[in-house]
Amino acid sequence: MPEPYGYAHLGQEILARDYRGRTLVFTGDLRAKDVAHEARLYVRVHVEEPTRAIEYHHSATVTGSHDWAGHQVTAQVPEGAIMIRFGLTLTGRGRVELRNAELNCAS
16 A cells, blocks of 8 residues: 555553552653654553543654654543553654653652
């Protein structure tokens, strides 16, 4: 196909119980080449309510071509959080690289 269909995803998932009530900071250096749509460094916090799950999504987006640059995503983890997902996605054609990725709690 002339254009990729869908997206690529590299991520990790952890339980939220040890992070409830805290602020998470996900940092990493990104380099992009010919990203036609977008690449995202992200944190998703899943919260369970009595009737349905809610997802809070926080991300830093890059497009086009860029040399290495630092990016940061900050997310609050509420008391009802059950799962935290963080990582990198690429939608459409292009190339994105990640280095020095870290997930930490803010002071």
